[in-house]
Amino acid sequence: MSCDWVQGDVYAPPSRFHLEIPNSYLKYPTKFFENKTRRVALGDYMSRLYSNHLRTLNVGKKGGSWKAEKGGAISIAAPGQYVLDRTSVIVQANGDIELRLTVELPAQGRTISGMFAEHVLCNILPNSIPILLHQAQDVQKLWHHISSVEDQETLRKLIVDKNLVSFVANGSVLPRRSGDSHLPIDNNSKVVLFNSPKELQCSFTLPHKGEISGMGIPKGITLIVGGGFHGKSTLLQSIEVGVYNKIPGDGREFVVSDPNVVKIKAEDGRYVESVNISMFINNLPFQKDTTCFSTPCASGSTSQAASFVEAMEVGATAFLIDEDQSASNLLFQDQRMQKLVTPDQEPISAYVTKAKQLLVERNLSTIIVLGASSAFFEIADLVIKMVEFVPRVCTSEAKKIASEMTTSLINKNPGPLGCTNRIPLLKSIPDRSNTRIKVIHQHLVSFGDFELNLSALDQVVEVYQTNVIVDTLNFIAHLNQSNKSLKEILEEIEGLFDSQGLDAIQQNIKTNGSLSRPRMIEIAMALNRLRSFKAKQLNQ
Template sequence: GRGAYYKNSYGGCGRGRGSANHGATSTATPSRKRQRFDEGIRHSVRDFRRLMDTVSVLGSNDELVSRLERMNGKPYPAYRDLEGCWKYPNSLLFIDHVQSDSYAPPSKLRLRIDHATAKFPSSLHSTRTRTTALCDYLTRTVSVFSTEASKSNNWHGAKGGDLSIDKPGQQVLERSSVSLDQDAINVLFTYGFPAQGRTILGDKAVQTFRTTMPRLISNLLYATQNQEELKAFVESIEDQECLREKIKESGLVAFVANGAILPRASGASDRPMQGSNLIQFESPKDLECTFTLPNRGEIRGMGVPAGVTLIAGGGFHGKSTMLNALSFGCYNHVPGGKAYGREFVVTSPNCTAVRGDDGRSIKSVDISSFITNLPGGTSTTSFSTANASGSTSMAAGVMEALELGADTLLFDEDTCATNFLIRDRRMQRLIASDPIMPLISKVRAMFRDHACSSILVIGGCGDYCDVANLVLEMRDYSCYNVTEKAKRIADEIPSGVSEFEAKTFGKIPSRQLRHSSIPVSVKTSARGRNTIQLGEESVDLDALVQLAHDSQTRAILNAFKRIHAAGSAVTLSDMLRRLQEIVDSDGMNALTEEGHFDGFLARPRLLEVGMAVNRIVSHQDYSCQNCL
């Protein structure tokens, strides 16, 4: 029964409750601290595996259906007696959590199908990249199936009956919705047990578990897939990942394939624009390069070299569209079929968009590379504020990105603080005591000293022609290399930028973070893509424009909890690297709490996790260490 199920699953600790003393103070050695950190992250994975090994089967699918028939008309809490494992002919169905009533969030279910039953060729999951692609494809398959199955439930006046799985967008991300282990495929989804008010509609639930569930299981077998489409999908993702490695080896920071469709369908959609008047991307001839990929063979397109790149052009000609495409080039994308979308618009996995973020919190950030000599003698080597201005938020954003390992920064003048980007000669003569050294004076030093490139969309300030290695013009959504013209104009109309250009950039300090100071003991939730709620505090992630999916934000919240559980103090970047190693090893389940399963998590980049930590206002425990 349900009590035995939870006793076996959680060792008598109660539903989802652990016994670790996460708030204890530690005087352990660094090696012991690392061990404790790893244990704090890994405990949920051990629990996941232990549950898989020890849980007993409550009965067959026929017995499940019979029990549902007997429940018809009973109060809703009776559904909770179904929690446990049920055996279908081709799989195991786990009912992990039943909602408290029909108005609560839906129940959590899990399917486990042995590889011997599913029969997917090993070639489709022989590498991590291929496994991620296969799992993403299956998530999309289940998403389509669940949408169609839910539409067929025309139950007027009743609640529930809907199957739901994480719905992917255009990006292919590692998710918790479908995962592969050594023995089986695991599929996590939700189901709203049907009711009229708070009275069980057992006959409606019977329809789901007698008819819909076997169809869902069948949809997860290799024999029922469009096998050519699946193979092409997996190979496309592998090609994109290979291309990302090849551009790095070639000294490039970005690549845009000929034929790519950069515009989106609308401002609220990430799907490619459709229509007969679309302008597909074509590389300027002198920037065109060719790569050979393992599956599709030769591909041609524009290579953007490391250094400082300026994207200029008139309004509404495609500058920001190009930058937006590059900002999401850190992710793999779904294949576009005969016409490309953005699947071969590829950038470094560590490219980071930086924008003004007025009002954000800053904690112990060394912004002295950009800002010094503040009124009142306020130090900028370990700068903190609860309400940053546009320029200080951008200075902190650049330094935090560099601390987290960014190797390419993206700037759009429309979303940047003007006084951080530029200060012309007239303003320099008028205001001699400005504490801000603008980006234009540091951007080349940042590349020389720290190998961090910059790509900037600038339409109103020609001074950047003096510092750019490459100048592109977007005109009618077509791209032109106008570097020589820009250099000629810069010589004809001097700006004086070189007089104020910095010879060195400065150090990038690392900061120590005490994990237990992250406030997760309060009620927490992820609200859409841009907000994490920690008690009374709303952590605003609106400036993290490269978050591609709501499920990444949910994963960031779970990462907060795992980081908090570690308890020891290490540098932020080191802590994130360790977190990455553990997720690499154990998958997205490493981010879930003990005994809990969440099928709505998608893997965020470490950059976004770190930037989210940096925006927690109530988190105070940072100390700055001046080390490169």
């Protein structure tokens, strides 16, 4: 056992410890850790197991008077619904593990409680370790956890090979407990299990579960329509987190998506730096250049246009869009309004005029939730109608309506899909040597005098990912300036994560147990929203 950082006093953040435990003691068979996916799943399972065990110990003391004994709590970063590459428990290739935890060293007022500290560190902590032994496990439950994760990882690769953007297994439970919760809906609630329409049904054979069937959404332009509260957004939300593996019992274990699908929203007031948004917005008043556009306070349409282009820059393969969270004037334009505000007076080229071009020229798919507009009917490859949480294919019906009730929308010349790679100016990124940086919660980070708002990043699913995002920005800030594009820098960091783990970017303490792996796309999205960030386009 090693102490990596000691708190300054009882009210400071807790001290960090790590324990190196050999598999000669744990005695896990090789099959539990023989590949990377299984090691991640085993470490995740151990993190959950140990976190639950610590809660039953209830060691810490709180409250009371100033001189009352406080502290003593042992904690580990507790995972949620997602099985991510995390640092709370790291399983090595030989089966040895590294357990990372925090301890609130006890004190009375400002006086160290030495005897209580000794009891916690020399008795309670060592005696908590046997819970991790192989012989202490429900082996069937453990293997189900590992095999489920491996099946999900396999399925994600299979759907990409079959040119699908997403797959939703029959029997999945998509609704969540509440709008801000990832937990499945309460068992006592009425739940409609997902069942694929026969037109979209496809099957895959997985290494452990065997054959699985469900709805496959192919590459192309897909509309999800239906009345309010019938499950449109619920389906889209399940698709957006299909980039991650889930724990058994989540209900969405076998809802998987292409690893690079990106949810795009409008964000009034967001920061934009040197982005070529000319494919969506051009010919602004006073000849303002949109091929290298910057603003500290973007409108809804401008922010969403920038987000589309920024996602393309770092390798997005599909856009997920919800009409309710979008700038309507960027998605489509009404026929009557086009007659009043003619195309030569309107700087915005609506997404509906670009979606097919994005698909043909960039192989970039679209899945969009719509409830108020039929503007996309003409260009849709697939229309799914949700009726009381049951999906139905109604592509032909939508096409017929489009042909009978033509809108005669005036579409602009599609024009080029301008997406210019950018070179980050690294000195513009704050680092911890000169800026106080604090993760406030999952979607908010304090950078000195300003805040980084990540509320639009729906695919950041836990605060431990935010910790890595912030650490990665700090790592990038310390790199030597070069002519590498943002995508090239992120690809190198992805390689470091693959080969050395999340510790590769840690500047000081190498044993932070509160980290879980985000996608490079979310790291780029965070950097793009950093108000000090500066960049130059590659052709400048």
